[in-house]
Amino acid sequence: MQPVRAGKQTPLRPVPDSIARPIWADGTSVERWDESNVKSADVIKKMRHAGREAADTLASLGTVIAPGVTTEEVDAFCHSESIRRDAYPSPLMYPGGSNPFPKSLCTSVNEVICHGIPDDRPLQDGDILNCDVTLYIDGVHGDTNATFYVGQVDPVSQRLVEVTRECTARGIAAAVPGAQINAIGRAIQDHAEDNGYGVIRDFVGHGIGEQFHTDLQVCHYFHPQLTDIIEVGMTFTVEPMISVGSWKAKMWSDGWTATTSDRSRTAQFEHTILITEDGPEILTTPSDPAGHPYWDLAGLGV
Numbered sequence: 001m002q003p004v005r006a007g008k009q010t011p012l013r014p015v016p017d018s019i020a021r022p023i024w025a026d027g028t029s030v031e032r033w034d035e036s037n038v039k040s041a042d043v044i045k046k047m048r049h050a051g052r053e054a055a056d057t058l059a060s061l062g063t064v065i066a067p068g069v070t071t072e073e074v075d076a077f078c079h080s081e082s083i084r085r086d087a088y089p090s091p092l093m094y095p096g097g098s099n100p101f102p103k104s105l106c107t108s109v110n111e112v113i114c115h116g117i118p119d120d121r122p123l124q125d126g127d128i129l130n131c132d133v134t135l136y137i138d139g140v141h142g143d144t145n146a147t148f149y150v151g152q153v154d155p156v157s158q159r160l161v162e163v164t165r166e167c168t169a170r171g172i173a174a175a176v177p178g179a180q181i182n183a184i185g186r187a188i189q190d191h192a193e194d195n196g197y198g199v200i201r202d203f204v205g206h207g208i209g210e211q212f213h214t215d216l217q218v219c220h221y222f223h224p225q226l227t228d229i230i231e232v233g234m235t236f237t238v239e240p241m242i243s244v245g246s247w248k249a250k251m252w253s254d255g256w257t258a259t260t261s262d263r264s265r266t267a268q269f270e271h272t273i274l275i276t277e278d279g280p281e282i283l284t285t286p287s288d289p290a291g292h293p294y295w296d297l298a299g300l301g302v
């Protein structure tokens with residue numbers, strides 16, 4: 001299959017004034033502020049809502065993903081679904097890269113690890129496509145992604161996607177109160193390497209809440225120095241990127257799109273989770289998980 005290349009982008013899509021916007025929406029740069037890792041009851045309540053809406057939006061993308069559809073069209077659908085839910089699509093104008101992120105969704109095809117920018121590339125039969133949705137509602141973010149099959153996908157890629165889903169589930173299951181945060185990466189790396197796969201290191205999970213990304217880092221490989229203790233009330237993402245080949249990343253000149261250095265395929269799944277006394281609670285479960293086998297982590301140890 002041909003390597004993925006940068007395509008043409010369409011102009012910025014407006015978000016109606018009636019929708020509350022994060023500070024970056026108007027091109028303002030973001031300074032991170034100190035945000036407690038442990039959230040208030042009020043923030044948690046809002047995050048349950050934002051998480052659910054993000055998950056339902058992600059699930060709905062499955063209805064448009066097909067061979068011949070461009071990633072731009074998937075983005076347009078995500079944009080209108082976000083607005084319909086009174087949400088601002090958090091990636092839109094988010095600072096970073098060579099320019100702010102110009103779209104409402106990240107679309108990462110085949111060897112693209114993450115942060116792919118939707119463009120005029122038509123999806124091809126046999127592609128794997130990660131869609132990463134983040135919604136901002138009531139002052140908080142919900143962040144979730146999944147890797148979709150486009151048409152008929154080869155068995156090697158199917159196994160990659162399936163093992164990545166298992167890695168995500170195992171990482172989440174390791175997020176129990178009292179454990180060190182590095183337990184998550186250990187669980188993920190063990191499972192990935194048992195299957196002969198590599199764990200991408202350049203991108204990590206993160207604390208999330210009133211900010212899209214807080215300074216709390218969640219590595220997906222074992223990083224012994226990450227000894228923060230997982231506490232009840234914390235909210236963060238688990239979002240491993242797993243490669244059939246090299247775990248090394250190369251960046252496009254757009255400053256966003258990252259591919260594997262050897263162009264091997266990668267997959268990713270992401271959930272926003274809340275730590276409760278009973279263990280992790282997934283905030284980004286869709287309303288009807290049974291209808292979406294990709295998101296149903298039942299039977300995978302969570």
Ligand code: MF3
Nearest residue numbers: 091094101106115132134143
């Ligand atoms: N949703 C991504 C994450 O999981 C971040 C995307 S930032 C963007 O952290 F600007 F590329 F959208």
Ligand code: CO
Nearest residue numbers: 143237239270
């Ligand atoms: Co994230």
Ligand code: CO
Nearest residue numbers: 132143144270
């Ligand atoms: Co994300």
